Structure formats: structure tokens, C-alpha cells
Amino acid sequence: MLDKSFLILTIFIHTIAFGQKLETVYLNSNDSTTNMYTAVIPYNRPIKAFMFLLDGFGASPKDMLIQTALPKYAAEQGILTILPILQTGSTYFGVDSLSQQSLKHQIETVIAKYQLEGKDFYIGGFSIGGSCVVKYAELAVKNIYAIKPTAVFAVDPPLDWERFYNSANRVVRLSAPTQANGEVTYMIDRIQMEMKGTPQTALENFYNTSPYSFSDITQRAVKNLVNIPIMIISEPDIQWWLNERGYNFSYMNISDHAAMINELQRLGNNSAVLITTTNKGYRKPDNRKHPHSWSIADPVQLISWLLLQK
Helix, strand or coil: CCCCCCCCEEEEEEEECCCEEEEEEECCCCCCCCCEEEEEEECCCCCCEEEEEECCCCCCHHHHHHHCCHHHHHHHCCEEEEEEECCCCCCCCCCCHHHHHHHHHHHHHHHHHHCCCCCEEEEEEECHHHHHHHHHHHHHHHCCCCCCCCEEEEECCCCCHHHHHHHHHHHHHHCCCCCCCHHHHHHHHHHHHHHCCCCCCCHHHHHHHCCCCCCCCCCCCHHHHCCCCEEEEECCCHHHHHHHCCCCHHHCCHHHHHHHHHHHHHCCCCCEEEEECCCCCEECCCCEECCCCHHHCCHHHHHHHHHHCC
């Protein structure tokens, strides 16, 4: 049963060409910045499936609609797409319990609102949004959710927070005192806060929270994904990272991606796929080159793969 204390306010933005309608829904009448979503609804055609797309740190549904054509192309294929901001806001950590609870609630709310019971459910995300959706898929299996994804995909997500934390500290150590990127130092502090310690003092928290842990030989997280189709998309442009940021492979998410897909395949998941791209990473509206971008996910290739999963 859904919590009826939520007042749902719906704003119809507009109906546009290419077979889609946009609708924004706020789940709390007192908050227009969090706990909301934009729905991209197939127009004048039946809805055959639905999909949640979660963006990266600090982004909004409007940003996502600029950066990727995935929602538009999905609508053309009869897939209703939800672009949410969770109750934890756009600067969410994604894998934390409050973000996961909010995502689960939004999924349940959307199914009821749009009468989606029994339809295929896809979930995907970019960067921290990718971390969030992989974690959701794991928890859906582990905790026997009524609503499990038919397939999941993630675009260049950080997955192993132990690896991320250690490599971020290495970046700081190798940088001059005033040259460390502020994003790196922010993430060090944020990870320590979310994990309630460091890998040296709270390793079990890292294992229990991370969607994947290279050093966890029990494979507690990835074992939950053995029977779920999963695609991870990455553009490992080492020259760009070396030249533009001074980072090497240890601070690139590709190390998580390859290791996790390798383990899943060895565990018997024949629908675990790693897609690597070259020179596809560009950010709009100025088409600035950046391998950590939504653009590395080709909408036609991705939606075609999703529709084949059962």
C-alpha cells in the first residue's frame, strides 16, 4: 500500500513532437527541488515497458534531457521513462539507504500512477546514478522486492568505493598542496562520512554499501546479479585523463567495470556485458570532449539490447 500522506502535484509541461509528452510530478507539495520526477511518456502509442534513468551528481531532469536522447528514443519505442530527483536531492550518494528507500518508493508510485503492473522494467544511470541503479538491482534480489528490474545498465559508474577512496587519496598525495581537484577532496570526505570511516577502520561498511568490491572475496554484492542482465558502458580514454586531469587507471572507473563484469561472467551470468567506446564522450551544449559523459551510451544500441532481455 502506498503512503497516501504524499500530496502529488502534477504539472503538464507540454506535448512535443517525436511521439513524447513531458510531465513533472512533485511528491511533496512543500518541496519543488527534491522527491520529484519528470516523466517522458509515449504519445499516441501504447506503453509497453517503463524505465528509470538516474543522472549524475548535482544534475537535474532538464540536464539529462540535454545530454542524452535516451528518453526521446525510448518514448518512440513505447517505453515510458522516469527522470527522478530522489528525496536525498541532486547531490545524493546513491548507494546509501535513504536514497535507495526513496528510489524504491518512487518506483512503486510510478507503477500505480501509470498502471504499469506486469510491464518490463528497466533501470539505468550515469556516474553516481549508475552506482545507485546497480545497488537497487542487488537489493531487489537480496531483499526479495516485489519489483525487480528486467535489466539494468550503468554509464561509467564508480562501483568500488574502497578503490575510489584509496585512489583519490593517491591523487591528493601526488598533487601539489594547492593543485588537488576540489572534487577529489570532496569525495574523500563524503566517502568517509557515508561509510563511517575509512577502509582501514570500516571495511565491512565499504563491502556492504559498494555495488562491487574487488577485495571482497565473498562476492556478497555481485552474487545478487547473477540472474539479471546488466550492461556497463565505459570510455577508458587514458590519454585524456592523463593530459586533462593527471589521473591514471587507478582513478578511472573502468577498473571497477571490467572486474565486476568478469566476476559476473565467471559466476554464470551470460547477460553481463561491458561496452567500451572510443571518442564518443562529448558534453552538450558545446560538445566539449569528456569521456565521462552520457553520450558514450548509444540510444539505439542500448534500447535494442534492453528490449531483448527477459
